[in-house]
Amino acid sequence: MAYRSLILLPLVAAFLAGCKPENKFQPPPPPDISVAVPLKQSIIPYEQLTGNTVAFNTVDLVARVEGFLESQNYVDGSPMKKGDTLFVIEQTMYKAKVQEAEAQLDAAKAELVQSEAEFDRQETLLRQNVSAQTTYDKAKAKRDSDRANVENAQGNLTIAKTNLGYTTVQAPFDGLVTKHLISVGELVGSSTATKLATIVQLDPIYVEFNMSEQTLLDIRAGLKKRLTLEELSKIPLDIGLMTEEGFPHSGHLNYVSPEVDPNTGTILIRGLFPNPKLELLPGFFTRIRVPLAQGAKEDLLVPNRVIAEDQAGQYVLTVNKDDVVEQKRIKTGQLLPGGLRIVTDGLKPDDRVVLTTNGRAVPGSKVVPKDGTIPPPPAGANITTTK
Known part of the structure; x- marks a missing residue:
């Protein structure tokens, strides 16, 4: 009897084991994904170039007649007004x-x-x-x-x-006079004109820079016509020095060379800037912001970080009406302050762009979209919000 019980025990155990419920795979829930429609704003496109400040006027003060220098009537480096007497020859x-x-x-x-x-x-x-x-x-x-x-x-x-x-050397315009080159009592103008000093006009001041031929053609396409000199003077320019944030100095276009340099493929451009506090000195390196078109146009903006690229080009991920992730090919434009990029083609104003960049959004997968926001660009970026 005991022997028969020993035989039945394994059979009962095997039977009980076969009665357990079967294990089934349970897929994870769709991930939460932050999405937002593209930011719609009016943008003034611009090109950022580099150049240098140039004095509005620079004149060498010379002795045009022979004689001994009798007096110097200014302090080296001081500002002088037009008509002020600077030097007197006997x-x-x-x-x-x-x-x-x-x-x-x-x-x-x-x-x-x-x-x-x-x-x-x-x-x-x-x-x-x-x-x-x-x-x-x-x-x-x-x-x-x-x-x-x-x-x-x-x-x-x-x-x-x-x-x-x-015999009286006067200031031809308002400006700063450099250090004197001839001392009082020296003979000047004995054989040729003797340089005494230099006067420099700093208000206003020029900024000169070179623009590529391609950029020039882009601007012409944006303006859709060749501008007159009066119209050129209405095109605003903004500059900033190496140590300054943004472009705090505002002026306007003043001159465009009538020819392109065939050796460099560039054209000389000049802007005119008020300089009442004499903050800008000739020779300063400047960053120049040049508008590529007149007036603002409405564009779609997305964070530059959500734009990906492969061999076929650039794309962003969007979520369709069925909450499924899609890949959309786009064309991009200018990178704006605040890390925003203009999307010129491939995106609609009501497209829900994926803002989450942790790899949880995969094309073809279902997600749970959560409303996010795209912060607008900071002030001072030639941008105005569309109402």
Whole structure:
């Protein structure tokens, strides 16, 4: 009996084991995915280039007449106004030259008065057949010669006054004057014009930069016409220095070279910027923001981080109406401050773009979309929010 019980026990155990429920695979629930529609904003597209500041005016102050430098009437590096006296060259000799020229002019005028009176008398006598023709001709020649002497004396006086004026070197415009190159007491202008210093006008100030031929063609396509000089001056430009955030200095386009340099494939552009505080000095390296079109146009923006790329090009992941992930091919444009990228083609305003980038969104898989947001770009990026 005990032997039979030992045989039945394994059979009962096997039977009980066969009665357990069968194990089945339970798929995980769809993952939660953050999605948002593209940000719709009005964008002014621009190109960022580099260039340098250039003085609006730069003039070398030179001694145009010979003499000893008598005085320096400014402090090196100080701002001066137009017409301010900067240097004075000894004037004694040049004042004497003016007096001499004035005396010669007075003498020539006196001679002319006498010769004109004699000519009038001889002309009357000739009509009365009292004087000979030769006498009349001599009187006429004397009058004409004296007239020429007066004109010559007037020219000499003008030259003498001009040379006297050259003894005073004045500021031709408002600006900063560099350090003096000649000391008081030195002889200047003895053989050639002697450079005394340089005056630089800084307000306003130019910014010059080179633009590629392709960028120029893009701008022309955006503007859809060739602009006049007046229209060019209405195109805004913004610049920033190496140590500045963004582009705090605003100006406008001032000049576009009429030809492209065949060696570099670039064209020279110049902008004009107000500089009342003299913050910009000639030679500064600048970053320049150039608008590529007039007026803003509406664009779709997505975070640059959600854009992926493969051999076929760029794409983003979206979630359709059935909450299934799809891959959409796109074309992109400018990268904006705040990490946003303009999408020029392939995306619709109501497409739900996947913001989650942890690999949980797989094309063809079902997800649970959660509403997210795309932060707008920061202020000062040539962007205005669409109402």
